[in-house]
Amino acid sequence: MHVRARRHAHELERRLADAQRRLSELEHDLERRSLHDALTGLPTPKVFFRRLEAEVERSCRHGTTLSLGILDVDAFRAINSRHGRDLGDHVLRAVGELLRGMTRSADLVTRSSADEFMVALPEMNSLEAAESFARLLGELEALRVGPLDCLSASVGVAEYVQPMSADQLVGAAAEHVRRARANGGGRAEVRSGEADGALGGGTVAVLAEALLERDRCTGEHSEVVAELTVQVARSLGLGEREVEQVRAAALLHDIGKVGIPDDILHKVRDLSEREWQTMREHPVIGERIVRTIPGLGPVARIIRHEHERFDGGGYPDGLKGHEIPVGARIILACDAYHAMTSDRPYRRAMSHAEAVRELANGAGSQFDPEVTEVLIGYLWGSRQLSARGVGAAV
DSSP states (O other), X not given: OHHHHHHHHHHHHHHHHHXXXXXXXXXXXXXXXXXXXXXXXOBOHHHHHHHHHHHHHHHHHHOOOEEEEEEEETTHHHHHHHHOHHHHHHHHHHHHHHHHHXXXXXXXXXXXXXXXXXXXXXXXXXHHHHHHHHHHHHHHHHOOBTXXXXXXXXXXXXXXOTTOOHHHHHHHHHHHHHHHHHTTSSEEEOSTTOOOOOSSHHHXXXXXXXXXXXXXXXXXXXXXXXXXXXXXXHHTTOOHHHHHHHHHHHHTTTGGGGGSOHHHHTOOSOOOHHHHHHHTTHHHHHHHHHHTSTTOHXXXXXXXXXXXXXXXXXXXXXXXXXXXXXXXXXXXXXXXXXXXXXXXXXXXXXXXXXXXHHHHHHBTTTBOHHHHHHHHHHHHXXXXXXXXXXXXXX
């Protein structure tokens, strides 16, 4: 009887120890969750604001510089609705990881809301902070998350000025990010009233006009291609911001030809291998030109890859299939159709039927099959309308 009682007591002691261990693990997990965002692993807003208030007090007392940046992921709701919340979570984790990797140990980072991040930058003025965020935006543009080729964000930066409180500093940065978002996103706003490169008609129109002046044939060709790409992009279900990026890239897809010598650009006879090598540089030159403009990073990336082939045999990087930005795949097909149906010094234009046959034959090798199908469908529909006297044929 005593042996049985001792065994029972030992069993109770073991169960109690297990329960205490599990309770300790739960308390540790709750403490960790109270300090770190479960999705990104970044400090929670509560932890962030406690440290931000300490940095504001230090700046006020010692006169040190302090800047705060707010980064808002563009079109995040559209990402969730089109691709699902799982991909949206992947995007947030990727952005959090990027922020963690590109900030200093003294900097403070948090995910302040669903698609918004805050970064406090001690010992850094607003211009230095803006440069840091400009580098970050460039990295975001090169980031690939699942089917998303690149990401863009709107950024607002404010510098601490006495006698601001921590809440007032956050409010100033929030106002700047609101202005950046209103001006098209994909940019950083530092001080009120500045317009430093939002994706919009102004800069793109100026470059397109410069291309038209340099080579009227190329400029007019780009305008027609741009209108075709808009129709195809919308038919493929791209969002309006993506459609605008594709249109801008189509208008500027030949901008790199400003760096090609005239004797090569306008040569009537076949180009030599060396001349072809020079001509093939124009997408890279175009990317370099456009990437210098804040907010046009996604456009620059499309321009670089608009001569990549679906089978991987294109240039400059030999990308294949869906590695190629969708905007570049759309432009390639639309560009080819308009080029084939236009007179050139070295050949006469093909008929519409011949050009459509070439597009269909190139589907899966040169062209994205889905893009080709949509383009041919649109061309057929527009010609049917034209035959009835509605609209104009492409």
